[in-house]
Amino acid sequence: MQTLPGFFYLLKGFDEPLWVVCINHYKLSVVAHVFIIKSDYRLSEAGYEKIIEWKRNILLEGNMLKDNFYAAKSIIKPLSLGY
DSSP: OOOHHHHHHHHHHHHSBSSTTOSSOBHHHHHHHHHHHHHHTTOOHHHHHHHHHHHHHHSOTTOOOOSSHHHHHHHHGGGTOOO
16 A cells, blocks of 8 residues: 555656646656557557657656656556556
């Protein structure tokens, strides 16, 4: 079972913008959305990473999007959600 401080640390990702002045997208919401696409279309990890690579190239410099599947998975894993 997760401790209360750990839970609040996890929720920090909900408030962390994807880049400094971004008001519409948050790091956790983008990662979760791409995981949903990966699951819905049964994409491989390589397919997920291609989507992330493309998104990182079109986002502003200094964005907070994770670089790869395993880094993104580290955000989702503590939520104990299946994917």
